[in-house]
Amino acid sequence: MALSSGADRGSHSMDKSITLPPDEIFRNLENAKRFAIDIGGSLTKLAYYSTVQHKVAKVRSFDHSAKETEGDPLYEISVQEEITARLHFIKFENAYIETCLDFIKDHLVNTETKVIKATGGGAHKFKDLIEKKLKLKVDKEDEMTCLIKGCNFVLKNIPHEAFVYAKHADSEFRFQNTHPDIFPYLLINIGSGVSIVKVEAEDKFERIGGSSIGGGTFWGLGALLTKTKRFDELLQLASKGQHTNVDMLVKDIYGGAYGSLGLTGDLIASSFGKSATTDKEFSKEDMAKSLLHMISNDIGQLACLYAKLHNLTRVYFGGFFIRGHPVTMHTITYSINFFTKGEVQALFLRHEGYLGAIGAFLKGAEEDNPNQYSWGENYAGSSGLMSVSPELNPVQRARSGTFDMLEMDRLERQLVNLPLLQDPTSYIPDTVDLTEDVLAREYWLYCFEEALDGVVKRAIASQKDQPKAVERAEKFRQKYRHKLQTLRHQPFAYGSLTVRSLLDTREHCLNEFNFPDPYSKIKQKENDMALKYYLKVVKSVEELSWEQRQFTLVKGLLAGNVFDWGAKAVSDVLESDPEFGFEQAKLQLQERPWLVDAYNQWIERLKGPPHKCALFFVDNSGIDIILGVFPFIRELLIRGTEVVLASNSGPALNDVTNSELQILTERIAAMDPVIHTALKEDRLALVQNGSSSPCLDLSRLDKVLATVVRERGTDLVIIEGMGRAIHTNYYAMLSCESLKLAVIKNSWLAERLGGKIFSVVFKYEVPSNIREIKS
């Protein structure tokens, strides 16, 4: 649908007539409420809260009183509508305000909304227009308060929000891990002037200083000097200029460096100093560059002086002067580095432009307590960070003329750190940063693109009788392929690119087109079949000697993990007889010694006293969970170790979800007195991990899980599967014993790790402090 404000009413100029693709922007307006708007000098940011209705797969156990008949499935799957909360943020140029307001008016059904929170310098100017168009009362909020609120929100809720910019590095962006405690920090907001704000707590902040030399100075003085009107054009000029033609450098005065003071010859001694002493014409580019350096250096210097005085090391930069521009980020970074001798790093934010809108929104939504929830960036609905290299990608740059979006989902569970992380501040979930590792990036992007057809097929197959499944699956394909293409050019779009983020993006895109659980039926079938062999497997294990039994259990765990629909290499085996498959899988496994082999240490440990409580992050459904994990934890339970099984809150690939696991556990308990008793005595507990990802971020886990872990005195963590133990957490350091095991089902990765396909990783780690106590 095209929307044009010009042609219909004939009262507006043509340049305001734009086409809004309503499928893509201002989504879910029907249910929108709580609007907030931040109108800056050139960009408008609109925020609203909406509820999204989407399909979720639910499993429900059949009534046990009914007589079981052969061939009936284990449990029932139903697709239900669920309503979840989502925050929408849209950024567009001020020129489109009127068109956008008209569009919103036409699509806004909800009549409850009475006010719109507004902030930003332009809010005043557009007050009447907003009130007239939307019939909402404009309620102005303090700019700085909004900014800080927004900043706290993104720092807390978006992993990889902050980054360090390094122009000449392989990857321009170095994303920072979310610190559990974000305070205190310094925010340098560079608008027309500069504000320096010290933030000590959620609602405690102080403007400790500022400067009048800011973005307005660059723009105003730049316009006078170069006769260039637009801010972005000035930056373009600057990126092409040579400041050394205009500035007086140390070497212009000294002929070289000022060695005794450690001032190098290339240092600027006097900005614009050459224009004071030479009667020549200076190029626009050179003057713009000199001006940019002058202003960036000055701001950087003041920021350092304030950081030093207040003893702060985390310094974030934002405001329209920065706005993701590589030249300004580079000059600011350079300046901070120079003045603090590398002690303070300049940090930038991916969603810096949205801070005011987010803050204004939060001010208006205080009664909903948005801060008590955890939120997650929706990769499907968010534009991501644009390419910031104007020289490399002028087309992408021009996107500032269109619409940029950020969508955040309210997560059902509040997320916290795993209490067993050795050092939460230095924990990085992902093993390989694909933003830095070019070869790995190319491989995985290729791999995900290759697998796309299969995913589309499976999505359609999962909803054979559903309306428009093919059409939706096709839309999914386009969206995900587009995301992959974007990531190929801008690997940093959503923070560090990782296998996890690629997998998560795929899950978000599938959800977007109402494919909540493409594997539900496969999982059902596999679970059903595997259950039939459970007792047989348990019995055969029981007959073995202790030593043999331990090895068989571990092999079973590993063999079970071979069954993974996520890996193409094994899908064929799966179609055949599962029992045969299970035995086949054991044969496929690499012989010992494994690629990483700490089995002997593990066995030695088992000869010692039992663990108090084991936390097991489970992986796939079917054979993996039923024939691999259950016999293994059964042995632990018999040894006297409590077991907590942590499974996904929502579906991802063929991973077993918490609700599925509950049904499976019940069924196993009905067959196996060991499991039955353990459940009854609460020595076996099931918890959800708060995630819907095939990977595992131990810094964002369900709060309940953290409590259970703490209460039960967990002293062993077992992480299973490629997604959770290889792509993520391979290097995670825990404060208790841990077992990380996986079968490498990808030849490229296996080769990279120095092995072959079906290589085994069996990593048993004991933190040094515990080792010392024991010895």
Added chain:
Amino acid sequence: MSEWMNRTEKLIGSLRVQLTGEAHSLSVYRFLVNDIMELNGFHCDGEGCAEEKEEEPPALMLPRSKTETPCSLIATPGADSEAAGGSALREQRVSKSTPVMLRLDSLKKNRPPFPWFGMDIGGTLVKLVYFEPKDITAEEEQEEVESLKSIRRYLTSHTAYGKTGIRDVHLELSDLILWGRKGNLHFIRFPTHELPAFLLMGRDKHFSSLHTTLCATGGGAFKYEDDFRTMANLQLLKLDELDCLIKGVMYIYSVVSSGPPECYYFEHPTDPERCEQKAYNLEDPYPLLLVNIGSGVSILAVYSKDNYKRVTGTSLGGGTFLGLCCLLTGCSTFEEALAMATEGESTCVDKLVRDIYGGDYERFGLPGWAVASSFGNMICKEKRDSVSKEDLARATLVTITNNIGSITRMCALNENIERVVFVGNFLRVNTLSMKLLSYALDYWSKGQLKALFLRHEGYFGAVGALLELPNPS
């Protein structure tokens, strides 16, 4: 310290005893002592002086009253020579006693030959100080070579040299005693780009035939060293500019006693009606933040005569003011730019807090008159078209000055220093900036910080260089 005090007292005592004849002004007296210490501290070549190096310059410890002290010029520590150390005194002109005569000889031997110059070659200006001896005897006059005479006559009989060289006559220090000679200290400046012409003149006046050392500091001492040698056959004694700066400041402050005060400040800087220039007593100067505003800016924290550090600097300095003014208004000299700035109004160029908030931004204690964005109004075409050159010059001056004030204030806070002395040629005839700095420091520090200024604002580096003349290292 106390040991030194004792020695000084002894010395003064011995002077009182020995000196007879005409009364002499305290300034000479002070300089005399200063000079002793100068020798003690820097170029003693003998006994009992090494441990003196840490001492403060005596000038700064003596009362600055104008009380005449009854003593004549013959100065010698007498038998108690360890007090002064080595070849201490050079102040012996009127001496008739034998030991003094001996000392005179030794002084004569060590005294650098004329001409006495100190040079500071900066990014924009060359600052030259020249000591013109006024006590030349007939005998000397005869011996004086023609080239020396010619230089002396040329420099002292003009107040302008070529189109751009200027002698700041109002700064001249007359009847100064330096290394036993009485004379006038002249302050001359010319643009750095005229340095080749200066060198050619030096060559034409056979400067090199005088076998003198030319003490030079500033970046140009390094950059143009080869040119001095090849064009004028002159060997430079290169000196660190910050060392010279501090030495120069302390020296000039100590020798100026009459006339306008060397150090001054603006009283009531926040009240234009009552704002006035007042003398400031800088006897006990440390710790001190010394802000040198030349083409660029250096900020030094000075803890004692020999203990200082460069805290930071900024490239937004006098060169930036002039450079931007040239580009924005088409002017070509500092004087022109400053004259325009005096006429202009910056509030139409800058965006003020009140332009954004309609008044004060109370939430953060920002007054409406404060500049929110320098040149912030210039993003708008209509305002660009209606603004005058004078307004632009004024806004440039205010921007640069306020920024220096702001960085200085932060350094003062970080270094925990309350006294700030601003020097450098940016402040020459620039009362506007001085008042602005005074105001800014006073207002934003709530009266905690004081901005001080020195009359010889831009010449301290050159003076410091001159003082190194007897140290041919």
